[in-house]
Amino acid sequence: MANIILFNKPFNVLSQFTDDDGRPTLANYMTAPGYRVAGRLDYNSEGLLILTDDGRLQQQIANPVHKNWKNYLVQVEGEPDTATVEQLATGVKLNDGMTRPAKARKVAQPVLWDRDPPIRVRKTVSDSWLELSIREGRNRQIRRMTANVGFPTLRLVRIAVGEWTIEGLQPGQYREMSVPMTIRRMKPNPPQRKP
Template sequence: MPKIILFNKPYGVLSQFTDDSGRPTLADHIKRKGFYAAGRLDYDSEGLLLLTDDGALQHQISHPRQKLPKTYWVQVEGEISDEALAALRRGVLLKDGPTAPARAQRLDTPVLWSRVPPVRERKSIPTSWLELTISEGRNRQVRRMTAAVGFPTLRLIRIAIGNWRLGQLQPGEHRLEEVYGAPKADSARHRRRGRTRR
């Protein structure tokens, strides 16, 4: 039975098990053997990263053709405008081409763990949060999208991939689940059962 690890990747941890420069990696948090990351999450981003012990499942989760939706909570500089949200929903033009339409909505400031180091905010400029769901996986896509509509990203947390959700996992914690069936492009339907691991 394929197994999957849901891991809350802290800020400043690489989405890999080794690093020649000595930076923090998955090996500092995941001690289970035979698991590999299904996709990645940037060094300066936080939240849900999936790892699996099954090569076929890894491919199904991470391959761009599967178009699994990924949902992020994004803190941006400034009060996000209706025009900016509308542009994100239509899709925005980046240097590598237009993005697909995203789901975008304002978000009340979520109750979250403190980031280390903390986000550098300017007292004279407010910040706001939005929830953004995309089905693509370009390099630093969410950051580039919010910048393209005039609201630079300050903090980025992935909370869901398909139907897998971060839930109550704290930074550095992970949960092991067994996977029944394969994730689907539309809804990632699957049945699962899990237990918490730290």
């Protein structure tokens, strides 16, 4: 068995326990010696952060090779049309290459906690919500994807990683649990044939 902590990370909290600049960290919310973060969440993003006391499980959760879906609710500036949503799903060309196929759909405004500070509201520009699911983890990937197709991200909330969700957790709350270890064996690359 391995132990995990499911934490609903508030806005503007670092996904680590220390910070030389005095910004809020995980230590403001919990004491968890021996636990490490399995897949970071940006300082200005909110939602599910998983910590574990098992290095193998940490790699299985965080490493894109294991293809765990990460689901996000994304508030964007503007109203993307169907073609834009399909582009997000099929792949977006970023400066570090094409993104892998994703899942993307427009959704109604979700019921979420108030963000502190609140999102900047512009009376002349509408906003809308998307649900995006990806299997990779490039730096600030969702924000770069939506900006690339012309709809900058205003708010980003990770709601699930694989089977784990933030259901029932308010910002700053966490739940501890034990999980069975079922590490997937990675297939080695086939040997190269000599010409």
